[in-house]
Amino acid sequence: MDTWDAIRARRNVRVFANRPIAPDELDRVLQAGWMAPSAGNRQHRDFVVSTDRRQLQELAEVWQHAGHVGASAATVVTVIPVPASERDRELDQFDAGQAVMAMMLAAADLGIGSGHASVRNQAMARTILGIPESHECAAMLALGYPAERPLTPVKNLNRRPFGDVVHRGRWQG
Numbered sequence: 001m002d003t004w005d006a007i008r009a010r011r012n013v014r015v016f017a018n019r020p021i022a023p024d025e026l027d028r029v030l031q032a033g034w035m036a037p038s039a040g041n042r043q044h045r046d047f048v049v050s051t052d053r054r055q056l057q058e059l060a061e062v063w064q065h066a067g068h069v070g071a072s073a074a075t076v077v078t079v080i081p082v083p084a085s086e087r088d089r090e091l092d093q094f095d096a097g098q099a100v101m102a103m104m105l106a107a108a109d110l111g112i113g114s115g116h117a118s119v120r121n122q123a124m125a126r127t128i129l130g131i132p133e134s135h136e137c138a139a140m141l142a143l144g145y146p147a148e149r150p151l152t153p154v155k156n157l158n159r160r161p162f163g164d165v166v167h168r169g170r171w172q173g
């Protein structure tokens, strides 16, 4: 898929086919996260990847809207240090978001669906994944082949109108 098609085809996929992701394709997705930019190249993020059904089902319980993680082929948890300051939190969360988006696009390029999930119960996620107290989970990204429609450019995009969102030169209310 070319980049523009991958950008247009990515959508949150929450229902996955019962089909594993080939290890080299999963690594490609992880490499996209690894290569993503970060403020000052600080690289304050690690990725814990799970393909174990039982562990995935446990992870699905860390937030009420994380159910799709349980049936994913793999889930990547982006982990950041517990921030020392509000500024650190802003930067690390922003950089985690950039890594997640890069992984979503790399996945879409391979026809692999992806779906965010937040992490509300940090203590539970730490226990499931063996993450030390010094770190916390910024986001989960469930991955798998879409059970329903394959990834093709989304036609009826649920977005605010382009002309309302883009301000040329000066803010226009």
Ligand SMILES: Cc1cc2nc3c(=O)[nH]c(=O)nc-3n(C[C@H](O)[C@H](O)[C@H](O)COP(=O)(O)O)c2cc1C
Binding pocket: 010, 011, 012, 013, 014, 063, 065, 066, 115, 116, 117, 118
């Ligand atoms: C920071 C962030 C957290 C999100 N958390 C969840 C979540 O916990 N569960 C979920 O089902 N979707 C989650 N989403 C997905 C959004 O609901 C989704 O991206 C949005 O509705 C737009 O749909 P689309 O991605 O299909 O374009 C999250 C998205 C972002 C950016």
